Amino acid sequence: xxxxxxxxxxxxxxxxxxxxxxxxxxxxxxxxxxxxxxxxxxxxxxxxxxxxxxxxxxxxxxxxxxxxxxxxxxxxxxxxxxxxxxxxxxxxxxxxxxxxxxxxxxxxxxxxxxxxxxxxxxxxxxxxxxxxxxxxxxxxxxxxxxxxxxxxxxxxxxxxxxxxxxxxxxxxxxxxxxxxxxxxxxxxxxxxxxxxxxxxxxxxxxxxxxxxxxxxxxxxxxxxxxxxxxxxxxxxxxxxxxxxxxxxxxxxxxxxxxxxxxxxxxxxxxxxxxxxxxxxxxxxxxxxxxxxxxxxxxxxxxxxxxxxxxxxxxxxxxxxxxxxxxxxxxxxxxxxxxxxxxxxxxxxxxxxxxxxxxxxxxxxxxxxxxxxxxxxxxxxxxxxxxxxxxxxxxxxxxxxxxxxxxxxx
Amino acid sequence: xxxxxxxxxxxxxxxxxxxxxxxxxxxxxxxxxxxxxxxxxxxxxxxxxxxxxxxxxxxxxxxxxxxxxxxxxxxxxxxxxxxxxxxxxxxxxxxxxxxxxxxxxxxxxxxxxxxxxxxxxxxxxxxxxxxxxxxxxxxxxxxxxxxxxxxxxxxxxxxxxxxxxxxxxxxxxxxxxxxxxxxxxxxxxxxxxxxxxxxxxxxxxxxxxxxxxxxxxxxxxxxxxxxxxxxxxxxxxxxxxxxxxxxxxxxxxxxxxxxxxxxxxxxxxxxxxx
Ligand SMILES: Cc1cc2nc3c(=O)[nH]c(=O)nc-3n(C[C@H](O)[C@H](O)[C@H](O)COP(=O)(O)O)c2cc1C
Numbered sequence: 001x002x003x004x005x006x007x008x009x010x011x012x013x014x015x016x017x018x019x020x021x022x023x024x025x026x027x028x029x030x031x032x033x034x035x036x037x038x039x040x041x042x043x044x045x046x047x048x049x050x051x052x053x054x055x056x057x058x059x060x061x062x063x064x065x066x067x068x069x070x071x072x073x074x075x076x077x078x079x080x081x082x083x084x085x086x087x088x089x090x091x092x093x094x095x096x097x098x099x100x101x102x103x104x105x106x107x108x109x110x111x112x113x114x115x116x117x118x119x120x121x122x123x124x125x126x127x128x129x130x131x132x133x134x135x136x137x138x139x140x141x142x143x144x145x146x147x148x149x150x151x152x153x154x155x156x157x158x159x160x161x162x163x164x165x166x167x168x169x170x171x172x173x174x175x176x177x178x179x180x181x182x183x184x185x186x187x188x189x190x191x192x193x194x195x196x197x198x199x200x201x202x203x204x205x206x207x208x209x210x211x212x213x214x215x216x217x218x219x220x221x222x223x224x225x226x227x228x229x230x231x232x233x234x235x236x237x238x239x240x241x242x243x244x245x246x247x248x249x250x251x252x253x254x255x256x257x258x259x260x261x262x263x264x265x266x267x268x269x270x271x272x273x274x275x276x277x278x279x280x281x282x283x284x285x286x287x288x289x290x291x292x293x294x295x296x297x298x299x300x301x302x303x304x305x306x307x308x309x310x311x312x313x314x315x316x317x318x319x320x321x322x323x324x325x326x327x328x329x330x331x332x333x334x335x336x337x338x339x340x341x342x343x344x345x346x347x348x349x350x351x352x353x354x355x356x357x358x359x360x361x362x363x364x365x366x367x368x369x370x371x372x373x374x375x376x377x378x379x380x381x382x383x384x385x386x387x388x389x390x391x392x393x394x395x396x397x398x399x400x401x402x403x404x405x406x407x408x409x
Numbered sequence: 410x411x412x413x414x415x416x417x418x419x420x421x422x423x424x425x426x427x428x429x430x431x432x433x434x435x436x437x438x439x440x441x442x443x444x445x446x447x448x449x450x451x452x453x454x455x456x457x458x459x460x461x462x463x464x465x466x467x468x469x470x471x472x473x474x475x476x477x478x479x480x481x482x483x484x485x486x487x488x489x490x491x492x493x494x495x496x497x498x499x500x501x502x503x504x505x506x507x508x509x510x511x512x513x514x515x516x517x518x519x520x521x522x523x524x525x526x527x528x529x530x531x532x533x534x535x536x537x538x539x540x541x542x543x544x545x546x547x548x549x550x551x552x553x554x555x556x557x558x559x560x561x562x563x564x565x566x567x568x569x570x571x572x573x574x575x576x577x578x579x580x581x582x583x584x585x586x587x588x589x590x591x592x593x594x595x596x597x598x599x600x601x602x603x604x605x606x607x608x609x610x611x612x613x614x615x616x617x618x619x620x621x622x623x624x625x626x627x628x629x630x631x632x633x634x635x636x637x638x639x640x641x642x643x644x645x646x647x648x649x650x651x652x653x654x655x656x657x658x659x660x661x662x663x664x665x666x667x668x669x670x671x672x673x674x675x676x677x678x679x680x681x682x683x
Contacts, residue, residue: 019543021538021540021545022540022543024540028540028545029538032497032570032573033497033498034466034467034497034498034499034500037498038467057568058486058568060551060565060566060567060568061568062551062566065552065566066548067546067548067551067566068545068548069544069545069547069548070543070544070545071545073545073546073568074567074569074570075568076490076493076497076498076569076570077490077491077493077569079463079494080459080463080498081494081498083464084463084464084466084467084495084498086428086464087428087464087465087466087467087468088467102484102486103487104482106481106482107482107487110456110457111457113456113457114426114457114461115460117426117427117428117456118426118428118460118461118464119428120428137562137563137564138486138563138565138567139484140561140562140563168455172423262543264543265543
């Protein structure tokens with residue numbers, strides 16, 4: 001019997017590719033309607049996924065007050081989407097991304113406690129510290145606290161929330177899971193140590209099986225060093241995928257979606273990534289390196305290095321932007337057939353590269369439907385994916401133990 | 410135009426955070442012809458009413474959902490986002506009732522102004538969503554709010570759409586009053602001052618003399634009633650039946666704002682200040 005594969009659907013807006021909303025199989029209007037989320041909820045339950053995760057930010061896309069014209073946005077608040085999905089599903093876990101830097105322990109504790117009750121024990125918390133500098137002015141601040149400070153605050157906030165949950169559970173009767181399942185995605189040393197101390201599931205980006213193995217070994221060692229059981233933590237790297245009848249057809253399909261990213265979209269996307277508005281520059285002209293370095297609020301040294309070579313060979317701005325959108329952002333992007341994908345997933349899990357995958361469909365809902373219709377039955381036939389849910393709570397679905405500390409009054 | 414009687418009810422019982430109970434309450438309120446269901450009570454909040462409103466959104470077809478929003482823990486950026494989402498998911502049946510819970514009325518008013526300023530950063534018709542041309546939205550119809558108030562400073566734009574109703578229906582409980590223009594509905598007890606609002610609801614006990622209230626509605630003294638429920642399913646059935654003569658035949662289609670005849674008159678924060 002192969003090791004069981006855990007599946008998570010990481011959904012944010014209309015899909016993982018910035019041009020995905022233009023695909024015929026995408027339903028960009030759907031993201032504002034309940035019907036769409038009810039369908040997505042039923043779809044992931046049919047695929048026996050552990051959970052739906054909605055990523056989240058606390059700033060709007062755009063640079064210096066100019067909102068992009070070609071990128072699908074805004075998205076709706078994940079708490080609302082997941083709580084509404086809870087109402088129309090029975091099993092799938094509901095993981096809400098929420099920032100420890102811009103939420104109070106009281107506010108988030110109340111929110112998750114109510115989500116856990118209303119979902120019958122299916123709540124999870126993707127604990128993020130918020131990294132985008134544009135967030136601070138939305139909360140009356142000038143600057144984000146620096147990263148190690150943010151992780152210190154995160155540890156305090158989580159500890160305070162745990163104390164509130166214990167107190168509330170004692171007073172009102174416990175919510176089904178006592179507290180949400182803790183999920184984290186730290187990559188830095190600070191982030192990984194924080195994850196090792198509390199996370200029950202960990203997202204990461206692992207573009208190759210070797211990187212997956214290295215990350216999982218590192219995390220398991222950190223978890224053990226923190227005095228916890230490494231088998232009580234699920235490592236879930238991101239996986240984007242493009243499926244077709246043949247590998248050649250999948251590559252062509254991928255190319256066609258990327259081609260939907262026209263120059264205007266690419267320049268807006270690049271502007272956002274550099275935090276510098278480039279929409280006023282001639283796409284046929286040179287990359288305005290000095291302008292970018294004077295405007296960006298991201299680390300100038302890193303950006304300077306990344307721009308050095310394209311600027312030196314005289315690459316026009318438009319071409320550079322198009323290339324940028326086409327370069328995968330550190331996640332594994334699979335292109336091929338359903339059985340190739342199923343085999344790859346089984347191979348990664350068997351090799352100890354991960355415990356499952358955080359699927360990031362290129363566009364929604366079309367590509368996720370194809371996965372559930374075609375890849376899920378292959379995984380089930382191979383004995384790698386459950387036929388039915390083992391229980392009703394997210395922690396049961398993930399096969400994770402309860403923490404004795406959550407029970408104490 | 411004939412005036413429509415407004416029936417409002419509130420549930421503060423922690424049983425509301427039990428999905429089996431909540432399902433019964435929501436069904437009973439829809440059946441009874443309730444227009445506004447207040448989730449939570451200003452003097453006790455043992456759950457997050459916004460979560461319950463979102464959970465209830467797929468279950469309502471005419472019932473307006475009105476989560477209490479406490480300035481004790483809420484921040485306008487978070488409030489603007491979650492209420493926008495719930496308004497869409499419910500098909501435009503959302504209201505909100507900001508309460509101070511021990512905080513100041515000034516802070517509560519600032520929370521309302523800041524939240525509205527974030528919603529006003531987006532125009533109703535900003536989305537284009539044209540797959541052919543690749544234009545998703547009209548960038549000239551989104552702007553930072555740059556709101557600086559007495560308690561909150563929020564730059565924006567908020568990463569949430571302007572709500573389906575423009576702004577969800579704003580309800581003020583006179584037990585936790587705040588002063589802003591454009592309050593849609595106010596709830597006050599007999600003898601308590603009614604803050605200025607488009608509609609006035611009298612707070613009554615579940616066993617109130619309904620016939621006497623119908624007379625006061627007909628005389629234009631009040632626009633409807635608000636009942637704080639203690640035993641929701643039983644009381645809703647009774648009140649629904651007793652009020653049937655004046656609640657039957659009211660419009661049931663459209664958003665909550667449309668149905669209650671409450672057009673959004675405020676366009677943006679600058680008009681509000683002026
Ligand atoms: C798959 C994945 C999903 C993530 N989703 C979010 C998100 O929705 N919101 C957010 O603010 N950060 C998100 N992050 C960022 C992480 O929380 C974290 O900050 C990032 O991986 C960098 O690690 P560090 O904080 O240790 O530097 C995500 C990261 C990964 C790998």
